[in-house]
Amino acid sequence: MTSKGTDTISLAGRDLVSMRDFSREELLAFLDAAEGFEGYDQPILAGKILGTLFFEPSTRTHLSFTAAMQRLGGQALGFADAKISSTAKGESLADTIRVVENYCDIILVRHPLEGAARLSAESTRLPVINAGDGTNQHPTQTLLDLYTIRQKRGRLDNLKIAFVGDLKYSRTVHSLIETLTHFDNEIFLISPQSLRIPADFIEELDARGTIYSEDEDFFSLASDVDILYTTRIQQERFPDPVEYEKVKNAYRIDRATLDKIGGSVTLMHPLPRLNEIATELDDYPGAAYFDQARNGVTVRKAVLSLLLGIDRV
Amino acid sequence: MQGEPTEPAASSGDMPLIKVSALRKGTVIDHLVAGTALKVLSILGIRFEGAVTIGLNLESGKVNRKDIIKIENREITPEEVSKIALVSPRATFSIIRDFNVVDKFKPALPPVIDNLIHCPNPSCVCNDSRVATRFKVERTDPLKVRCHYCERSLKKEEVELL
Numbered sequence: 071m072t073s074k075g076t077d078t079i080s081l082a083g084r085d086l087v088s089m090r091d092f093s094r095e096e097l098l099a100f101l102d103a104a105e106g107f108e109g110y111d112q113p114i115l116a117g118k119i120l121g122t123l124f125f126e127p128s129t130r131t132h133l134s135f136t137a138a139m140q141r142l143g144g145q146a147l148g149f150a151d152a153k154i155s156s157t158a159k160g161e162s163l164a165d166t167i168r169v170v171e172n173y174c175d176i177i178l179v180r181h182p183l184e185g186a187a188r189l190s191a192e193s194t195r196l197p198v199i200n201a202g203d204g205t206n207q208h209p210t211q212t213l214l215d216l217y218t219i220r221q222k223r224g225r226l227d228n229l230k231i232a233f234v235g236d237l238k239y240s241r242t243v244h245s246l247i248e249t250l251t252h253f254d255n256e257i258f259l260i261s262p263q264s265l266r267i268p269a270d271f272i273e274e275l276d277a278r279g280t281i282y283s284e285d286e287d288f289f290s291l292a293s294d295v296d297i298l299y300t301t302r303i304q305q306e307r308f309p310d311p312v313e314y315e316k317v318k319n320a321y322r323i324d325r326a327t328l329d330k331i332g333g334s335v336t337l338m339h340p341l342p343r344l345n346e347i348a349t350e351l352d353d354y355p356g357a358a359y360f361d362q363a364r365n366g367v368t369v370r371k372a373v374l375s376l377l378l379g380i381d382r383v
Numbered sequence: 384m385q386g387e388p389t390e391p392a393a394s395s396g397d398m399p400l401i402k403v404s405a406l407r408k409g410t411v412i413d414h415l416v417a418g419t420a421l422k423v424l425s426i427l428g429i430r431f432e433g434a435v436t437i438g439l440n441l442e443s444g445k446v447n448r449k450d451i452i453k454i455e456n457r458e459i460t461p462e463e464v465s466k467i468a469l470v471s472p473r474a475t476f477s478i479i480r481d482f483n484v485v486d487k488f489k490p491a492l493p494p495v496i497d498n499l500i501h502c503p504n505p506s507c508v509c510n511d512s513r514v515a516t517r518f519k520v521e522r523t524d525p526l527k528v529r530c531h532y533c534e535r536s537l538k539k540e541e542v543e544l545l
Contacts, residue, residue: 185531204533
């Protein structure tokens, strides 16, 4: 499914800080490269070291990047808690990056402050990958979501894609919706009134001419929706616990729900899930959330290889 | 302002013209969005060596209502022009020497604005790490800027200058 012309695009030495920095062709170049890394475990990154700087905890992103690096023969070193880094002694982020660049070839940063990955990238000559900066960006999550959509539906255009749940605070949803504006799709936004997508994103959809609709009612969805992307509604977002109780199960998806909307929808979720998707759906043919996790390693292998400028052999 | 040529600042229907002395030397900032003159003065600071004349909410054929500021003995700097453009993008600037307009220009916002706008996001790294703020101009009129770091966008009414 390789896209036309993406084999001539070089991403060597680039930072992967924000999806806003990449054109449609460059996004496709990441996805095309990832296809070649399905099941590919040759040690092409032998001798290369990934610096993993996790200023806040992460399980999946940390493990899948480490797995991707080690599958390709490289090594990973770093810390998973800011308390054990020099930050605890008051060192600035820029100084930490300038020190760590001497120990590795590429740097992965997760940080609670928004813009921390951008500042890190400006502080080093090495490529920097954003593994999540506050509520702003998590670009490899977006890439693996796009990869999964294309894998399951065979294309990234002419799809009906519904986002359901917390559309106000979900970084994953924001980034994926913004990135999907590079493609021609119809977007459905289903959320409680209090968790509607911020006006800024609506403005962007309007500016890009994307067809979209907003609704509170899950069953307003057309039966021919292709992708159902659900997110966790987080209790801590609600100052009033009564409000949380009202909406927490509003969009729970189980077999009965799927029967009502019909069709052959692909179910996606960035995980972890609470009760948004019933476990009885785990063997439903359209359930793609564990595939997303598996694709995370594949896509991250491609990202590491492309940014380091080392091709498959 | 004694004995110098005068020029009409604005007319209002049958009301008599208001006469304001012409400047010998300084800057005239015209076509300010009505209501922004005092903000512009605060941007310029309060240290003036000459007279400052302010017209508020004057009738204007071009923009309906406008504010105008004349500043004696001070030529505005490019940095000040950029700041004023953020609050009044259609303002015009005339530099006066010996009663003559020697330069007249409209502000053009640069594509990137460094260290002029405060990022209101408390979780933005620029508020924590004491790095200079940087905003990209996505649209000039109506103004929309985006923080280079946290990527939050701000509309004109949300822009707070440092």
